[in-house]
Amino acid sequence: MFKSVLVANRGEIACRVFRTAKRMGIRAIAVYSEADAKALHVREADEAVLIGPAAARESYLVADKVLAAAKATGAEAIHPGYGFLSENAEFAEAVMAAGIIWIGAPPASIRAMGLKDAAKKLMVAAGVPVTPGYMGEDQNPDRLKSEADAIGYPVLIKAVAGGGGKGMRRVETSDAFLDALASCQREAASSFGDDRVLIEKYILSPRHIEVQVFGDSNGEVVHLYERDCSLQRRHQKVIEEAPAPGMDAATRAAVTDAAVKAAKAVNYVGAGTIEFIADASEGLRADRIWFMEMNTRLQVEHPVTESITGVDLVEWQFRAAAGEPVPLKQADIPMNGWAMEARLYAEDPANGFLPSIGKLEHFRLPDDIRVDTGVFQGGEVSQFYDPMIAKLIVHETSREAAAARLADACAEVEVWPVKTNAAFLVKCLEHPRFVEGDVDTGFIGAEEEALVASSLSKFGLEGAARALREHGVVADGNDHWAPWDTWNGPQGFRLNGPSESRQTIVVHGEAHSVAMTPDDYPPATYRPLTAHNGVWFEDGLAFEISAFKQMGAGGGSASDGSLRAPMPGKIVAVSAAVGDAVAKGQPIVVLEAMKMEHALVAPFDGKVSGVGAAVGDQVAADAVLAVVEAG
Numbered sequence: 001m002f003k004s005v006l007v008a009n010r011g012e013i014a015c016r017v018f019r020t021a022k023r024m025g026i027r028a029i030a031v032y033s034e035a036d037a038k039a040l041h042v043r044e045a046d047e048a049v050l051i052g053p054a055a056a057r058e059s060y061l062v063a064d065k066v067l068a069a070a071k072a073t074g075a076e077a078i079h080p081g082y083g084f085l086s087e088n089a090e091f092a093e094a095v096m097a098a099g100i101i102w103i104g105a106p107p108a109s110i111r112a113m114g115l116k117d118a119a120k121k122l123m124v125a126a127g128v129p130v131t132p133g134y135m136g137e138d139q140n141p142d143r144l145k146s147e148a149d150a151i152g153y154p155v156l157i158k159a160v161a162g163g164g165g166k167g168m169r170r171v172e173t174s175d176a177f178l179d180a181l182a183s184c185q186r187e188a189a190s191s192f193g194d195d196r197v198l199i200e201k202y203i204l205s206p207r208h209i210e211v212q213v214f215g216d217s218n219g220e221v222v223h224l225y226e227r228d229c230s231l232q233r234r235h236q237k238v239i240e241e242a243p244a245p246g247m248d249a250a251t252r253a254a255v256t257d258a259a260v261k262a263a264k265a266v267n268y269v270g271a272g273t274i275e276f277i278a279d280a281s282e283g284l285r286a287d288r289i290w291f292m293e294m295n296t297r298l299q300v301e302h303p304v305t306e307s308i309t310g311v312d313l314v315e316w317q318f319r320a321a322a323g324e325p326v327p328l329k330q331a332d333i334p335m336n337g338w339a340m341e342a343r344l345y346a347e348d349p350a351n352g353f354l355p356s357i358g359k360l361e362h363f364r365l366p367d368d369i370r371v372d373t374g375v376f377q378g379g380e381v382s383q384f385y386d387p388m389i390a391k392l393i394v395h396e397t398s399r400e401a402a403a404a405r406l407a408d409a410c411a412e413v414e415v416w417p418v419k420t421n422a423a424f425l426v427k428c429l430e431h432p433r434f435v436e437g438d439v440d441t442g443f444i445g446a447e448e449e450a451l452v453a454s455s456l457s458k459f460g461l462e463g464a465a466r467a468l469r470e471h472g473v474v475a476d477g478n479d480h481w482a483p484w485d486t487w488n489g490p491q492g493f494r495l496n497g498p499s500e501s502r503q504t505i506v507v508h509g510e511a512h513s514v515a516m517t518p519d520d521y522p523p524a525t526y527r528p529l530t531a532h533n534g535v536w537f538e539d540g541l542a543f544e545i546s547a548f549k550q551m552g553a554g555g556g557s558a559s560d561g562s563l564r565a566p567m568p569g570k571i572v573a574v575s576a577a578v579g580d581a582v583a584k585g586q587p588i589v590v591l592e593a594m595k596m597e598h599a600l601v602a603p604f605d606g607k608v609s610g611v612g613a614a615v616g617d618q619v620a621a622d623a624v625l626a627v628v629e630a631g
């Protein structure tokens, strides 16, 4: 076995490979970009080499820089992780030409499977069922259209060089074909430098079933059962599991046999995945599963397979690269229980799933399950790389137990102020259709609104009160978090204390805020609060809880009932609407100015007769923000 390995990657997968390397006594060498100087994978490595600027095409994707780092550190082997250079046959060849062990697929296998059309032709020849469609050389648009017409709609246009869910267009009708083709070709040309496409029948009720395969240099190939990755958003996997729900013995035998056959057809060595698409309109059936593509690398979702088999796939990769045979015979590979993985992304579901970047001021994941992550509290999620920040993996005796445990784990995620999809994952995992195993790749698309929206409306005054009462955390501004109970610092004050220190609490949700005063709840429920902002977490969501001095009469509320901005600022909450009855002292609008928040409260009991501001508005000093009429 080699004694050192360089991982040509970053993030969670680099950390994952290092873990096995360390366990096996192998020196772990990292490469990193300028943006990653303080990244977790650099911290966890025994040695690290700077290879260039933040942009991946100037660092992680530059084969020569990675090779130079390997030579400079005397690395005996290179593991490419996934993405980046992992399926780059020229890089694999250059590594081997430099006398370094390549812990990846043989270059010839990568090439054979690299283009989807060529791979499918090869599979047809090997007797593997492939998705019906056109995979010819002729790329004339009219020819492609007539092929699509013959296949029958809907069809899927796919870039032959595509990957990562990009370069695909679903087309519903013949009329829409040519426009969709042109747009797919443009995306393919710009993303992959190759505008050729193939056309597939769009499988209805599609489920994504894939088989983990493993080969050695003696030509032995085994499989490690299947994974179901049907829970996808825009062709990107979100939740994966093993085994696949509803998989019977006959179907499993058919799909795993086909996978082993496919891997053997390209003389595969190491870890690889054969992806299939299944028409699950009548459940999984052996005659309704077709080869889609092969990924010639370790897959993001490999931990679910590791969980049910007890195999460390990275260790197996090391052994295969070192020339050792597959460690277990097919019949000796166990399959136990049910494993499920959720991908935690730094993104904002409430805002179209836009990536969310910035410093991870607070970052806490459950510690009683497997967590593969590449970030840490105090670290940074940068704009330069994939927004996936962690994978949460559970292993239970049944699917039901796995889904429930993973939902709990996602609900425990605490990340601030970077936004994540944790609450969205909880909703997916708790959805009755998911719990029943009745999910195809269209599930999220069909349910998206509910999966996103329902997580936002949960919160209200009740929640805010509970936040303070039960789950409260205080931040002292220095990464220290503690329950209210144990906090006793000098800046604390009783919310139900003397009137000059009476506070209103404002809770910012992802799309709204609520304000409350101690009058809203019995004094006994309050605990000390710092003058700094605190954040409360529930069900994967994060809410900011801030305390501020209540503006009394004359400090923003005129006796005529109009609430005027005391200074220029931004509206962060509007908690009453025209027509609402309000009580004296009730906050109506909250203004943020000079990093402080100011509540404008009803000067007397009455009714709101006008609201002149909305959340997000910038307002000038003295602007009338709301009007209350006595009565």
Ligand code: ADP
Binding pocket: 082, 083, 084, 162, 163, 164, 165, 236, 237, 295, 298, 299, 300, 301, 386
């Ligand atoms: P998996 O099936 O393991 O999720 P994906 O195909 O989604 O694999 O890709 C794994 C990783 O590699 C992801 O981080 C993805 O963003 C990246 N990736 C794969 N193919 C490409 C590509 N063609 N361009 C950019 N990133 C890619």
Ligand code: ADP
Binding pocket: 131, 156, 158, 162, 163, 164, 165, 166, 200, 201, 202, 203, 204, 206, 208, 232, 235, 275, 277, 292, 293, 441
């Ligand atoms: P990539 O290289 O981007 O991973 P794939 O060919 O693996 O591309 O397809 C990605 C996803 O698109 C699949 O997981 C599946 O959800 C969907 N998909 C692919 N082919 C079909 C098809 N013929 N019918 C329906 N859905 C498909």
Ligand code: MG
Binding pocket: 164, 275, 293
């Ligand atoms: Mg794929």
